[in-house]
Amino acid sequence: MLPGICEIADHAIFLDLDGTIVELVDHPDAVRVGPQTLHLLQALLSSTGEALAVISGREIGVIDRLLYPLVVPVAGVHGLQRRDARGTVYSKETSDLVPLVDVLENLLGKEPGVFIERKRGGMAVHYRLRPDLEQHCRDAVHLVMGKHPDLRLIRGKMVFELTQKGADKGDVISAFLREPPFRGRTPIFAGDDLTDEAGFSAVNALGGITIKVGASQTEARFRAESPAQLRDWLCRVAGEACQELVR
Numbered sequence: 001m002l003p004g005i006c007e008i009a010d011h012a013i014f015l016d017l018d019g020t021i022v023e024l025v026d027h028p029d030a031v032r033v034g035p036q037t038l039h040l041l042q043a044l045l046s047s048t049g050e051a052l053a054v055i056s057g058r059e060i061g062v063i064d065r066l067l068y069p070l071v072v073p074v075a076g077v078h079g080l081q082r083r084d085a086r087g088t089v090y091s092k093e094t095s096d097l098v099p100l101v102d103v104l105e106n107l108l109g110k111e112p113g114v115f116i117e118r119k120r121g122g123m124a125v126h127y128r129l130r131p132d133l134e135q136h137c138r139d140a141v142h143l144v145m146g147k148h149p150d151l152r153l154i155r156g157k158m159v160f161e162l163t164q165k166g167a168d169k170g171d172v173i174s175a176f177l178r179e180p181p182f183r184g185r186t187p188i189f190a191g192d193d194l195t196d197e198a199g200f201s202a203v204n205a206l207g208g209i210t211i212k213v214g215a216s217q218t219e220a221r222f223r224a225e226s227p228a229q230l231r232d233w234l235c236r237v238a239g240e241a242c243q244e245l246v247r
């Protein structure tokens, strides 16, 4: 169930990307953000006085390409990177993980349907097309994790992700809320995956609105069945600004 329409001008909106405002697809490179969704984000920016940020596991550069020509405040790699509303970028120091990604490539790279994503401060093994290889992927990821004390394992939907410790989605949402235009507003956070739970905890603690997209167990207080249902709710929340752009 989604909450009743609130007075959006008093709120700040934080949105995960994959599986939350856009549907999951077989390969992360195949995700596209359609013009209607870009219009929706634009409408939310207008109706909140620009207090909208995308909080994703992807790198900031990739998020910018997906949202082009829109440029929004953003946190990437589950909080290891952040760009504030003035455009200043903050990055946690990360070590060179290329040798570890190479280990993963050696173990899994030849498996058709398994895709290894390289990113700053982390790596991810996507096996959506090969659910039969889940255990094999898990073993490989555990082996790599044992080689680096600073890595944590994040179990997502048909993906094992290793990310350097140092920040989570709750930390970056709190960081945005200390600065204009987010400061003093009630946060709304929507996400679909385990990495979003840290964001749900932080926003719940601040008395905000938390929305889980999908069915699995969560600390979020509200739920949307699908990205499409969440987009529909956000459009109603954005009010006239959205109706005009989508029309």
Ligand SMILES: [Mg+2]
Pocket: 016, 017, 018, 019, 020, 191, 192, 193
């Ligand atoms: Mg997600």
